[in-house]
Amino acid sequence: MGLPGLIDVHTHFMPERVLEKVWAYFDAAGPLTGRPWPIAYREEEGQRLARLREFGVRAFTAMLYPHKPGMAAWLNSWSADFAARTPDCLHTATFYPEPGVEEYVRAALAQGARVFKAHLQVGAYDPADPLLDGTWGLLAATGTPVVTHCGSGPTPGKHTGPGPIGAVLARHPGLRLIVAHLGLPEYRDFLDLAERHPYVHLDTTMAFTAFTERQAPFPPDQLPRLLDLQDRILLGTDFPNIPYPYAEALRSLAGLGLGDDWLRAVCHDNAARLFDIS
Numbered sequence: 333m334g335l336p337g338l339i340d341v342h343t344h345f346m347p348e349r350v351l352e353k354v355w356a357y358f359d360a361a362g363p364l365t366g367r368p369w370p371i372a373y374r375e376e377e378g379q380r381l382a383r384l385r386e387f388g389v390r391a392f393t394a395m396l397y398p399h400k401p402g403m404a405a406w407l408n409s410w411s412a413d414f415a416a417r418t419p420d421c422l423h424t425a426t427f428y429p430e431p432g433v434e435e436y437v438r439a440a441l442a443q444g445a446r447v448f449k450a451h452l453q454v455g456a457y458d459p460a461d462p463l464l465d466g467t468w469g470l471l472a473a474t475g476t477p478v479v480t481h482c483g484s485g486p487t488p489g490k491h492t493g494p495g496p497i498g499a500v501l502a503r504h505p506g507l508r509l510i511v512a513h514l515g516l517p518e519y520r521d522f523l524d525l526a527e528r529h530p531y532v533h534l535d536t537t538m539a540f541t542a543f544t545e546r547q548a549p550f551p552p553d554q555l556p557r558l559l560d561l562q563d564r565i566l567l568g569t570d571f572p573n574i575p576y577p578y579a580e581a582l583r584s585l586a587g588l589g590l591g592d593d594w595l596r597a598v599c600h601d602n603a604a605r606l607f608d609i610s
């Protein structure tokens with residue numbers, strides 16, 4: 333398609349023992365997933381990096397997230413080191429509603445963090461928690477994208493859905509929110525949110541694949557809206573924690589029939605613009 337490669341805004345790299353816990357969670361097919369979820373790329377870090385490069389991914393992220401207080405600053409120090417030794421990784425950081433959050437987010441930005449991850453389902457916190465107000469303000473003021481798992485898939489959380497994150501956007505309309513997984517299963521509501529807020533983006537992580545379509549099918553009547561929002565949809569995959577081959581994500585996007593311009597924008601150009609990758 334004439335692209336120099338792919339940019340995948342939603343890939344997971346974490347400290348080894350955290351990743352092992354994540355994998356154990358998927359193995360248990362517990363309350364989060366409700367069905368078997370065999371991880372396709374359960375490999376060592378170096379092999380996983382080599383895979384992404386083989387796939388033609390020229391830039392990616394290291395999504396990581398805390399499930400309790402006192403963990404985010406440690407994750408951020410790991411990911412700063414990871415970014416320093418992985419030049420094609422966009423330096424990623426995270427946060428949690430806790431005292432001192434604004435200070436360690438400011439420190440991560442000063443260290444070069446270019447994207448943040450917030451996981452409202454695993455973190456089980458209200459994004460509109462007053463403890464986070466300064467943090468959202470800082471991320472909005474610096475134009476730093478925040479990939480946020482705010483949809484209610486695969487199972488709802490107390491603070492998932494368009495309401496809680498919508499309250500954050502009402503207070504911080506300049507926030508560059510990236511709605512993970514296209515907001516599944518609340519596709520319509522999150523497309524509405526993106527239409528109302530010009531800085532809101534959506535990532536395609538796991539959407540449209542056969543695996544996801546079985547549980548949370550994308551409504552066909554919403555497809556034209558993906559074209560209207562062409563400039564704000566970004567390729568994401570959840571690599572390596574996916575129960576199918578990486579190419580399945582790409583095939584699923586191509587299978588939507590939205591055209592080559594759309595695919596070029598989604599798979600590369602939009603993220604290149606957002607992250608200033610030339």
Ligand SMILES: [Zn+2]
Nearest residue numbers: 342344395570
């Ligand atoms: Zn993810």
